[in-house]
Amino acid sequence: MRKALLTLLIILFFSRMAYSQQTEKNQGEEKREGVPTPADALEGTSTEEVRDSALEISTRFQAVSSDTGSSKAKEYRALPEGLYIDNLLFYYGNETQEFGGEVVRAYPLMNLIEDGHENLNYRRYGLLEVGIDIRKFPHDYGAASSNDVSTQRDAYDLLLKFTPGDRLTISTNLSVEDRKGKRPLTVESLTGIVSDPTAIIEIKEPVDYTTTTLDLGMEYKDELVDIQLNNNLQIFSNSLRDTVVWDNPYVGGATGKAKVADDYIVHTLSFRPSIKLTDSSRLINNLSYSKVTNSIDLIPFSTGGIGDTFQRNTLDSDVRSLSFSSTLTTRPLSDVKLNIKYRYNAYKNDTPKIDETPSYVMLDGDSISLIRYPRTARYTSYSTKSIGLDTTWSLTSRLAFDAGVENKDTSRGEREVGKENEKRLFLSLRSVLSDTLSGRFGYTYTRRRGDYDPAYYKVTYDPNPANDVTQHPLMRAFDLSGLDSHTVNASLDYSPVDALNLGTTLSLVITEHPDVTIGRRHSQGESASLYAQYTPFTGILLFSEYFYDRREVEGGYAWTFNNARPYPQDPNPLYSDFTSPVQETVEDTDNVYILCLNYDIDKWLSATARYSKYDFKGTSVNLPEISSMTDTYELNVSYSPHRRFYVSSYPLIHLKDLKITAGYYVERYQRTDYALDNFPDTGIDIFLGIHEPDYVLHIFSMSLSLYF
Numbered sequence: 001m002r003k004a005l006l007t008l009l010i011i012l013f014f015s016r017m018a019y020s021q022q023t024e025k026n027q028g029e030e031k032r033e034g035v036p037t038p039a040d041a042l043e044g045t046s047t048e049e050v051r052d053s054a055l056e057i058s059t060r061f062q063a064v065s066s067d068t069g070s071s072k073a074k075e076y077r078a079l080p081e082g083l084y085i086d087n088l089l090f091y092y093g094n095e096t097q098e099f100g101g102e103v104v105r106a107y108p109l110m111n112l113i114e115d116g117h118e119n120l121n122y123r124r125y126g127l128l129e130v131g132i133d134i135r136k137f138p139h140d141y142g143a144a145s146s147n148d149v150s151t152q153r154d155a156y157d158l159l160l161k162f163t164p165g166d167r168l169t170i171s172t173n174l175s176v177e178d179r180k181g182k183r184p185l186t187v188e189s190l191t192g193i194v195s196d197p198t199a200i201i202e203i204k205e206p207v208d209y210t211t212t213t214l215d216l217g218m219e220y221k222d223e224l225v226d227i228q229l230n231n232n233l234q235i236f237s238n239s240l241r242d243t244v245v246w247d248n249p250y251v252g253g254a255t256g257k258a259k260v261a262d263d264y265i266v267h268t269l270s271f272r273p274s275i276k277l278t279d280s281s282r283l284i285n286n287l288s289y290s291k292v293t294n295s296i297d298l299i300p301f302s303t304g305g306i307g308d309t310f311q312r313n314t315l316d317s318d319v320r321s322l323s324f325s326s327t328l329t330t331r332p333l334s335d336v337k338l339n340i341k342y343r344y345n346a347y348k349n350d351t352p353k354i355d356e357t358p359s360y361v362m363l364d365g366d367s368i369s370l371i372r373y374p375r376t377a378r379y380t381s382y383s384t385k386s387i388g389l390d391t392t393w394s395l396t397s398r399l400a401f402d403a404g405v406e407n408k409d410t411s412r413g414e415r416e417v418g419k420e421n422e423k424r425l426f427l428s429l430r431s432v433l434s435d436t437l438s439g440r441f442g443y444t445y446t447r448r449r450g451d452y453d454p455a456y457y458k459v460t461y462d463p464n465p466a467n468d469v470t471q472h473p474l475m476r477a478f479d480l481s482g483l484d485s486h487t488v489n490a491s492l493d494y495s496p497v498d499a500l501n502l503g504t505t506l507s508l509v510i511t512e513h514p515d516v517t518i519g520r521r522h523s524q525g526e527s528a529s530l531y532a533q534y535t536p537f538t539g540i541l542l543f544s545e546y547f548y549d550r551r552e553v554e555g556g557y558a559w560t561f562n563n564a565r566p567y568p569q570d571p572n573p574l575y576s577d578f579t580s581p582v583q584e585t586v587e588d589t590d591n592v593y594i595l596c597l598n599y600d601i602d603k604w605l606s607a608t609a610r611y612s613k614y615d616f617k618g619t620s621v622n623l624p625e626i627s628s629m630t631d632t633y634e635l636n637v638s639y640s641p642h643r644r645f646y647v648s649s650y651p652l653i654h655l656k657d658l659k660i661t662a663g664y665y666v667e668r669y670q671r672t673d674y675a676l677d678n679f680p681d682t683g684i685d686i687f688l689g690i691h692e693p694d695y696v697l698h699i700f701s702m703s704l705s706l707y708f
Contacts, residue, residue: 060086078114131159151181264294281330292319349379402428420450478520539600628671
């Protein structure tokens with residue numbers, strides 16, 4: 001408590017020349033007339049303007065209540081209780097410089113909550129800019145509290161930009177992200193039990209990752225050229241050992257092990273020159289080269305402690321990528337804009353091949369004979385080349401037409417399709433029909449073709465038929481199969497009167513994969529959104545929005561036939577090694593509803609109410625429906641006297657305003673998932689207690705905001 005009081009006194013002391021104005025974040029509340037916010041002061045200012053100071057501090061007391069032990073409610077967020085600083089904004093500036101910062105969600109000032117952040121920014125106009133940012137991201141995997149399966153990501157950023165002259169800018173950005181904690185890892189282990197020979201076991205995998213990114217950039221800009229150089233270095237390091245080891249609880253002395261992430265370095269150089277050719281044309285180029293460097297420790301997966309060993313313990317990877325793009329933008333006519341685009345992208349993996357073919361041990365153990373599946377390592381490389389043309393034609397002041405074509409060729413190594421061609425055409429019409437009505441309509445067609453080699457998988461990866469993992473000759477990977485896609489989108493905005501705004505957007509995507517029997521044959525997606533904003537009286541704002549999204553995928557699948565399984569064999573003698581194809585349709589549907597009310601009851605009192613609902617359903621032909629629904633209700637009542645206060649002990653401190661807010665928030669989560677609700681309990685599987693039962697969350701809060 002003494003620390004909190006001391007912090008508050010320090011803030012009051014340094015705020016003696018400050019004033020501020022309240023902004024309700026994420027609520028869309030209008031700004032008070034004639035009073036700039038700290039964000040306004042940080043943007044769009046010039047050295048000729050008179051600078052000032054601002055300070056805003058909001059403290060919050062929060063009580064949280066949930067009716068179940070579900071940790072789904074805090075999967076990606078923290079739910080702090082008690083008194084904490086919800087938001088602190090400060091700014092100081094004059095004719096030559098400015099300084100500002102923000103702290104969000106902290107106990108008392110510097111102790112950030114698990115999903116809080118803070119930043120500091122300093123700018124010397126025309127010369128120097130410095131920024132520091134700290135962010136926190138939690139991830140609770142939903143395990144029982146006694147298991148403590150969660151990770152915490154802490155990110156730190158330092159930005160430095162130096163402008164020694166009007167044309168040259170030098171910048172550097174250092175970013176460090178630490179991820180620590182434990183996450184669940186699912187493994188399968190032998191039991192030695194005849195009736196249940198294997199068991200699913202969840203273990204806690206320790207995590208201690210650090211990703212460091214360093215950017216060094218330089219830009220030179222004048223009336224004719226704009227040249228940018230950038231050097232990016234990304235370093236990933238795993239501070240823990242190379243394997244996760246666990247004891248098999250069912251086989252004495254058996255220890256399983258699995259590989260974890262390896263360290264790596266990615267180095268990228270980029271060069272972006274832009275040249276003004278004439279008053280109406282410009283050439284923009286971009287060249288980028290990346291190289292991945294790391295040493296992979298080869299550790300075979302094992303569940304009982306017997307797995308094969310590798311003659312070679314380490315593999316040094318050699319992965320490179322090169323991209324180049326060039327765009328010529330010109331205006332051949334005053335009402336016509338033309339873009340000619342060329343792109344080239346290449347990804348090359350020259351990692352040395354593993355000469356030996358060590359077996360993958362599906363399950364191993366002393367009491368069970370080993371079954372090994374030989375595997376040969378292959379590395380995919382590819383390159384793409386595309387050329388495109390698009391234009392914008394302003395037919396009238398209220399009507400514009402867009403059109404474009406693109407041709408892309410792809411060459412691959414180690415895939416079923418070596419050569420592939422894709423063509424794309426798009427058309428768009430934009431119109432301002434009247435002062436109150438505007439709209440847009442667009443259509444895009446994409447066609448992709450390539451020669452699919454159905455025997456590639458078997459020849460390359462499965463030369464031994466005894467392994468019984470062959471690929472169906474009619475199988476087509478959806479990212480390699482032929483494609484015909486049609487996309488239609490439209491939008492409309494309408495304001496019949498000043499107090500009413502209406503809008504809608506529609507989208508439809510239909511994709512066909514011709515000549516596919518096993519694999520994805522058809523997919524379709526449609527989405528729609530509607531919004532309305534209405535101000536019937538001064539002080540009342542109503543807002544509503546609805547979003548709908550539906551995705552459907554049709555396809556067929558089959559697996560290797562086994563006489564011991566009760567599945568029908570394919571009657572076609574050409575495919576007798578497989579079961580009869582099964583046709584399946586999978587459908588996902590999302591519905592989102594939002595309704596808001598802002599009401600200024602009088603000069604001092606205002607209220608905000610909000611309701612939202614997220615509804616998801618997933619269905620398939622042969623399986624039960626999966627669904628989830630989240631309802632939220634929120635009510636906030638605020639009181640502000642809108643007057644100036646003076647602190648008697650400190651006459652230079654002017655408290656411009658204050659606001660007291662009481663809030664109540666309810667979140668209700670429900671789900672139906674046959675895979676979890678009817679999960680078979682064999683008595684030998686071991687789980688960490690991860691579950692997502694329905695819950696109802698209640699949050700009551702009181703906040704005090706001061707504006708100096």
